[in-house]
Amino acid sequence: MKKTFFYLLLFLATSTLTSSCQEKKETNKHANNLSTKDTLTNMKTSFKWQEGLSCPEGYPIQVYRGWLEGPLVSNGVNEEPNSTTSIYGFGTTTGIGNWGENSSGMSQGEKPIPQRLNCTWYSYVEDVMYHINTELDYQKMVKLFNEGFQDSNRKRGKVMTTYNHITIGFAPGGLVVVWLKGGDKDVEVGRYQGNKVVIDPKEIASLDSHERLLFDPVDRERTLKNPKIISQEDQEANKNKPIPYGLWDSYRIKYSWKPTFEFVREGKISDDLSFDMFNGERETLLDEQFIKNEYQERAIPRVLSFAWWDKNGQGYGGYIRFDEKEIFAAFKELHKKNPEANIDLEVKINPGSTYLGATLKNGINAIPLKKSNTEVYESRSLTAKYKKE
Structure with a gap:
């Protein structure tokens, strides 16, 4: 009987503590949401920027499908992004150049700062397809765009300006890094992780002949040997060597x-x-x-x-x-x-x-x-x- 009474007390205490922690968690979550909204109050959330892609030297990639998505808004039935910026259709992002170097997209004009990245891409050297669908650090990007920075301009001298590119970098292992770039200042927004995926053969069969090249082993070998995509020097340096996973995190x-x-x-x-x-x-x-x-x-x-x-x-x-x-x-x-x-x-x-x-x-x-x-x-x-x- 005493044991039963003891366990009953323990159960009630644990339930009360769990409930209290949950209420505290929900309160903190609500407070964080309010804090985020308050922080962004009176800040612009749309700027002129272009999308860009990057990959490490010697490790080319190609985006199969991908978008930068703006904040969700209600259409009366459900919520949808208030904007989408495509990051595919540009062909192979060459593995020539330093990590973080920008390959510009084609979009023009002012548009909302993105809140989400949804992308599937192919890593040629690994022969692996990756996918990521993740929230970006929207608050950080809005703050950085609004703060801007001082830049040196040949015609106007030192002036205040802001970023004009949002660049997504893809490295071996599914690593994704997002930067804001503009003038002489580039800053990292965050590091994210993609996962390996396999595209359904039925989907591949439905693609046109040009899109199907991405899944063609012959085209892959041709790409890996192309000195305009991977320099001859890098081809020789990386020959028979393991991919240095973790390097880009270091x-x-x-x-x-x-x-x-x-x-x-x-x-x-x-x-x-x-x-x-x-x-x-x-x-x-x-x-x-x-x-x-x-x-x-x-x-x-x-x-x-x-x-x-x-x-x-x-x-x-x-x-x-x-x-x-x-x-x-x-x-x-x-x-x-x-x-x-x-x-x-x-x-x-x-x-x-x-x-x-x-x-x-x-x-x-x-x-x-x-x-x-x-x-x-x-x-x-x-x-x-x-x-x-």
């Missing part, structure tokens, strides 16, 4: 770092500093951002581009293209030695402005990046005003 690892510059003799860096990251993002530091040059959580840089003047006012431009294995190993080692320390990517410019050297530092340890590829070229001279300063 690009998304971020560290707290900033670029710094040291002149062996007097000089001045231009306030127009940009860097492309391996994860497909791009950042440019202008004016106040350049002056502050704060440590930020950033992906590892692929290319650093900048300009400067020597003590005589002669202008120069240059870039450093980092060796992938070397710079990833260096960041990892410095972070392992001191996980809490910020990292400086120091660029040293020699007296004649003919040589650029790069070193990673965390205040205690330093690792020179000796395998980096650099280039320097003469640019315009600085005004007499700076020469006097």
